[in-house]
Amino acid sequence: MKYCSECGESVERGVPPGDNRERHICPACGTIHYHNPRIIAGCLPVYGDRVLLCRRAIEPRLGYWTLPAGFMENGESTEDAARRETLEEACTEVEIHSLYTLTSIMHVNQVQMIYLAKMPSPDYGPSEESLEVALFSEEEIPWDELAFETIRNVLRLYFEDRKQQKFPLRHVEIDNNRFNTARVHD
Amino acid sequence: MKYCSECGESVERGVPPGDNRERHICPACGTIHYHNPRIIAGCLPVYGDRVLLCRRAIEPRLGYWTLPAGFMENGESTEDAARRETLEEACTEVEIHSLYTLTSIMHVNQVQMIYLAKMPSPDYGPSEESLEVALFSEEEIPWDELAFETIRNVLRLYFEDRKQQKFPLRHVEIDNNRFNTARVHD
Numbered sequence: 001m002k003y004c005s006e007c008g009e010s011v012e013r014g015v016p017p018g019d020n021r022e023r024h025i026c027p028a029c030g031t032i033h034y035h036n037p038r039i040i041a042g043c044l045p046v047y048g049d050r051v052l053l054c055r056r057a058i059e060p061r062l063g064y065w066t067l068p069a070g071f072m073e074n075g076e077s078t079e080d081a082a083r084r085e086t087l088e089e090a091c092t093e094v095e096i097h098s099l100y101t102l103t104s105i106m107h108v109n110q111v112q113m114i115y116l117a118k119m120p121s122p123d124y125g126p127s128e129e130s131l132e133v134a135l136f137s138e139e140e141i142p143w144d145e146l147a148f149e150t151i152r153n154v155l156r157l158y159f160e161d162r163k164q165q166k167f168p169l170r171h172v173e174i175d176n177n178r179f180n181t182a183r184v185h186d
Numbered sequence: 187m188k189y190c191s192e193c194g195e196s197v198e199r200g201v202p203p204g205d206n207r208e209r210h211i212c213p214a215c216g217t218i219h220y221h222n223p224r225i226i227a228g229c230l231p232v233y234g235d236r237v238l239l240c241r242r243a244i245e246p247r248l249g250y251w252t253l254p255a256g257f258m259e260n261g262e263s264t265e266d267a268a269r270r271e272t273l274e275e276a277c278t279e280v281e282i283h284s285l286y287t288l289t290s291i292m293h294v295n296q297v298q299m300i301y302l303a304k305m306p307s308p309d310y311g312p313s314e315e316s317l318e319v320a321l322f323s324e325e326e327i328p329w330d331e332l333a334f335e336t337i338r339n340v341l342r343l344y345f346e347d348r349k350q351q352k353f354p355l356r357h358v359e360i361d362n363n364r365f366n367t368a369r370v371h372d
Contacts, residue, residue, distance in 0.1 A: 003194035005187040005219075010194070018314060021259065033191075036224045037258055039297060072223055073207065077290030077359045078297060099355060102285065104263030111225060111264060128204060169285060169355055173263045 006031045037109040041081035042069020044158060045094050047119040050135035051155070054089050056147055057131045064147035067114060067154065068130075082115045090133045092124035101154050103172040114154050116167055149177060192217045223295040227267035228255020230344060231280050233305040236321035237344070240275050242333055243317045250333035253300060253340065254316075268301045276319045278310035287340050289358040300340050302353055324348075335363060 004011050004026035011024040016032050024033040044067055045052040053065045068089040072081035079096050086094050094117035103112040124133045136142070138159050146152045153172060161167050173180040190197050190212035197210040202218050210219040230253055231238035239251045254275040258267035265282050272280050280303035289298040310319045322328070324345050332338045339358060347353050359366040 001191040003189055003191050005189050005191045005197075008189035008194045008196070011191075034257065035260055037260060038222045039225065071220065072297075074221055074223060074295040075292055077292055078288065079290075079357065079359075099288065099357070102264065104265075106261055106263055109260040111258075171265065171285070173265075 001033060001035075004029060004031055005033070035109075037104075037111050039072040039078065039081070040069050040110055040112040041072045041078050041085060041115070042067050042112070043082050043086045043094055043096070043115050043117040044100060044154060045086060045090065045092060045117045045119050045124075047122050047135055050137050051141075051158070052090055052092065052119065052124060052133065052135055053141075054127075054130035055132040055134075057127075057129050061147035063131065063145075065142050065145050066147040066151050069112065069114065069151075078113055079115065082113065082117070086117065089127055089129045090124050091127055092119055092133075094119055098167060099169055100167055101157065101170045101172060103150050103153070103174060105150060106173065106175040107177075112150055116158075149179075150174065153179065187219055187221075190215060190217055191219070221295075223290075223297050225258040225264065225267070226255050226296055226298040227258045227264050227271060227301070228253050228298070229268050229272045229280055229282070229301050229303040230286060230340060231272060231276065231278060231303045231305050231310075233308050233321055236323050237327075237341070238276055238278065238305065238310060238319065238321055239328075240313075240316035241318040241320075243313075243315050247333035249317065249331075251328050251331050252333040252337050255298065255300065255337075264299055265301065268299065268303070272303065275313055275315045276310045277313055278305055278319075280305055284353060285355055286353055287343065287356045287358060289336050289339070289360060291336060292359065292361040293363075298336055302344075335365075336360065339365065 001024045007029040009026055009028035011026050013022050014025050015022055054068050055065050056062050068086040070085040097116040100116040101114045126133055157170050187210045193215040195212055195214035197212050199208050200211050201208055240254050241251050242248050254272040256271040283302040286302040287300045312319055343356050
């Protein structure tokens with residue numbers, strides 16, 4: 001941020017009164033500009049014993065496989081966002097079962113929420129955002145062609161938990177690609 | 187947003203190519219400005235059979251009681267944020283037990299995450315943000331002096347769930363003060 005989005009003047013860095021962090025402050029109109037983590041919401045869609053992955057048609061990681069997920073928009077709930085992204089990227093309507101992973105990706109200021117979701121039917125397809133969409137059994141997962149470490153981690157946890165058929169919420173923290181925790185809250 | 191935070195020119199509203207929502211777009215430098223929901227993280231601190239509340243020293247709802255919670259900052263995890271807010275507002279260090287409520291507050295573009303947390307000791311106190319901090323049994327909760335409906339809902343759910351001593355994650359959606367759901371994922 002270089003300019004105040006309210007008045008157009010150049011902003012400065014400083015700690016506002018009563019605060020303990022540096023913010024962008026406008027010396028002209030006094031607006032304090034806060035920057036906060038963004039939510040990425042998505043699904044792990046399951047049909048029978050297979051899971052749905054999308055091959056990315058957009059950067060970053062074009063051509064690599066991932067779960068349908070994207071930035072939550074204003075005016076929607078976290079579940080709305082997860083369903084919408086799944087519909088947009090994989091052209092499939094899912095029934096959300098539960099929040100499965102909550103991953104704080106600290107070095108990029110993102111919180112990723114992946115919901116476990118059921119596909120009522122095997123209807124899906126490519127989209128503007130996905131070159132290809134397909135169902136994979138555990139043995140078929142393209143582990144070396146996954147787009148993101150966070151998604152690899154979600155899939156790894158899922159196949160582990162599936163052995164017990166229990167899917168507790170998993171808290172994960174990642175800082176500079178170091179996975180700090182993957183502990184279960186129950 | 188009136189001006190581009192990158193170049194200082196006036197922004198316009200429009201739907202970018204490949205998008206389906208109106209954004210603020212800078213006609214001068216081409217930057218598309220996205221606005222996304224912000225996360226409010228906090229705790230429901232428990233000591234014995236009592237819960238900790240803070241009487242707000244700041245607007246909005248100055249003088250009313252609430253749980254310690256506030257905006258998640260860049261560079262921290264959701265649990266970090268919940269612990270930090272509890273320390274800042276109630277001067278107490280808690281041990282987080284589990285994510286208890288996930289509330290999408292759609293009309294103000296916020297996602298509130300309240301963690302169930304244990305107080306190892308009854309050490310707490312007022313702060314710059316809290317006029318007063320105190321432990322309350324269920325009978326003592328100042329129901330008519332709570333700051334926010336979302337917090338009233340969290341407390342109501344907690345005392346209900348406490349009867350069974352089970353605290354599953356509660357998903358709540360609120361749109362214009364209508365509580366749409368309070369369903370349990372398990």
